[in-house]
Amino acid sequence: MSKYIWDHPETRFVEFESAKYLADTLEAEGFKVERNVAGISTAFVGTFGEGAPYIGFLGEFDALSGLSQKADVTECESLEGDDVGHGCGHNLLGTGALSSAFAVKAYMEEKSLPGTIQFFGCPGEEGGSGKTFMTRDGIFDHLDIALTWHPSTVNAVMSLSSLANYQVYFRFKGVTSHAAISPHLGRSALDAVELMNVGVNYLREHVIPEARMHYAVTNTGGFSPNVVQADAEVLYLIRAPKVSEVDEIYKRVCKIAEGAALMTETNLTIVFDKACSNYIPNRALEEILFDKLVEVGPGESSEADKTFAKGIWNSLSEVEQDSSVDLMKGFGYSGDGTEFEGKYLCETISPYVATDGILPGSTDVADVSWVVPTAQCTVSTSAIGTQLHTWQMVAQGINSFAHSGMLRAGEAMALTAIQILEDPELLGPIKAEHALKLAKTPYVCPIPEGVKPSGLRS
Incomplete structure (x- = not known):
């Protein structure tokens, strides 16, 4: 078997x-x-x-x-x-x-x-x-x-x-545009993902030592660098010894994602995927x-x-x-x-x-x-x-x-x-x-x- x-x-x-x-x-x-x-x-x-x-x-x-x-x-x-x-x-x-x-x-x-x-x-x-x-x-x-x-x-x-954990998708929606002729008209969802990841990496210094935050970029918006990417997504796995500690860190990560959306003028959707105690x-x-x-x-x-x-x-x-x-x-x-x-x-x-x-x-x-x-x-x-x-x-x-x-x-x-x-x-x-x-x-x-x-x- x-x-x-x-x-x-x-x-x-x-x-x-x-x-x-x-x-x-x-x-x-x-x-x-x-x-x-x-x-x-x-x-x-x-x-x-x-x-x-x-x-x-x-x-x-x-x-x-x-x-x-x-x-x-x-x-x-x-x-x-x-x-x-x-x-x-x-x-x-x-x-x-x-x-x-x-x-x-x-x-x-x-x-x-x-x-x-x-x-x-x-x-x-x-x-x-x-x-x-x-x-x-x-x-x-x-x-x-x-x-x-x-x-x-x-x-x-x-x-x-x-370790308890939450697994959550952060999806950003922007606006496509020609990356050379009209970049000012585009709003990059990929930029939002990158800014979010930078923010979370700075957060690592300010959470409990036992906590872990991992991520995978699950959608980069395509394969054309001459197109401003309108869709991008990152999947986060947040861990800590207790669910309450995971939840606290998760809320801070959400704020970082919201900040990334504000900086790039993109729309953010948060999709809760799974968790365990x-x-x-x-x-x-x-x-x-x-x-x-x-x-x-x-x-x-x-x-x-x-x-x-x-x-x-x-x-x-x-x-x-x-x-x-x-x-x-x-x-x-x-x-x-x-x-x-x-x-x-x-x-x-x-x-x-x-x-x-x-x-x-x-x-x-x-x-x-x-x-x-x-x-x-x-x-x-x-x-x-x-x-x-x-x-x-x-x-x-x-x-x-x-x-x-x-x-x-x-x-x-x-x-x-x-x-x-x-x-x-x-x-x-x-x-x-x-x-x-x-x-x-x-x-x-x-x-x-x-x-x-x-x-x-x-």
């Missing part, structure tokens, strides 16, 4: 092949499948059992543009066809979560256990916040717990928070997941795996190699990296250490964590030093070490679910912890009503 999804990489909200394949497989395994969930054609839910406890497994399967890459090679080498690839390992993520659902179903049938397990097919994580849209529609509200994982270079529990860990659930990860073990790698991993390591820049431990810490690793000296694959499990640290990235799992107690683990599926969203990540996506890690993640999540099913009283402290956090800050979905999921624009 992982290889099929890797072979059919699809970007956000157009994962038609992958979603159908996963949903059809759920049905074949005896799950009742609901498709087109939350009005999203590639979102679906597979359900088995009835009654409490309600346990959900979150699966992703979208890929990234610009990352076409051959498998099992140690140099950048694109495939022919669409320039899309699984640079974040979601072919592994969704399949691993599905393996958990299948394993728990089999166990429930064997032991005649009551309860309900569900696999949530969650599209559009990469730049789409599919789970946030699903959360807005109440898709996860009934769950007692949710479990998921992410491929990486280390084995650990992902106990960190994450910051992730809130649940320590009581994480402790159970960690115990099961230890029970499963770190796995062993073959000599062929080690040789391939060494080749990947050698393809990395010196800066990437030097930042390999920092990358692991972003996934919950708590050591100093000394155990990896002279090694190219992680074959240990990092001790569980609850932390107030923040992963300097974003995930729509965060919004699920606000409405239901959620825990995530990470399992080593790639060579030490492998950065996400790179050709190296794609190249390792279907090798034996990646698939071994995927199944270990599935086993750890399945064992966690089984323990909850066999001892539902464990939900007491898990839910109490979750309720305490929400009592201080109730959840508000960061995506306004009326905003709909959007596919990747080329």
Whole structure:
């Protein structure tokens, strides 16, 4: 299944092949499948059992543009066809979560256990916040717990928070004119985009250090320099540790855009695309997941795996190699990296250490964590030093070490679910912890009503 999804990489909200394949497989395994969930054609839910406890497994399967890459090679080498690839390992993520659902179903049938397990097919994580849209529609509200994982270079529990974000289009409309004969009659939308970007770059000095502002110019107004560009657009992704902080920065960015429109006498349209919250860990659930990860073990790698991993390591820049431990810490690793000296694959499990640290990235799992107690683990599926969203990540996506890690993640999540099913009283402290956090800050979905999921624009 992982290889099929890797072979059919699809970007956000157009994962038609992958979603159908996963949903059809759920049905074949005896799950009742609901498709087109939350009005999203590639979102679906597979359900088995009835009654409490309600346990959900979150699966992703979208890929990234610009990352076409051959498998099992140690140099950048694109495939022919669409320039899309699984640079974040979601072919592994969704399949691993599905393996958990299948394993728990089999166990429930064997032991005649009551309860309900569900696999949530969650599209559009990469730049789409599919789970946030699903959360807005109440898709996860009934769950007692949710479990998921992410491929990486280390084995650990992902106990960190994450950055909330807004993604917003700023569209400028001007007036065309001959750039030489009558430039004074034109009003350049491209000038407005450039002025806005300059303004935001000056703003960077005056926001909190944890904030991030990224942009992509998605419309430059055409390819004719002798025409004053009447249409131009820039897409901004604004991040900060809390939604309230993102919102504050967003309002300042809007003022800069309005200023750019005034300076160029162009009209501005602001289109909210998507958003996600910051992730809130649940320590009581994480402790159970960690115990099961230890029970499963770190796995062993073959000599062929080690040789391939060494080749990947050698393809990395010196800066990437030097930042390999920092990358692991972003996934919950708590050591100093000394155990990896002279090694190219992680074959240990990092001790569980609850932390107030923040992963300097974003995930729509965060919004699920606000409405239901959620825990995530990470399992080593790639060579030490492998950065996400790179050709190296794609190249390792279907090798034996990646698939071994995927199944270990599935086993750890399945064992966690089984323990909850066999001892539902464990939900007491898990839910109490979750309720305490929400009592201080109730959840508000960061995506306004009326905003709909959007596919990747080329």
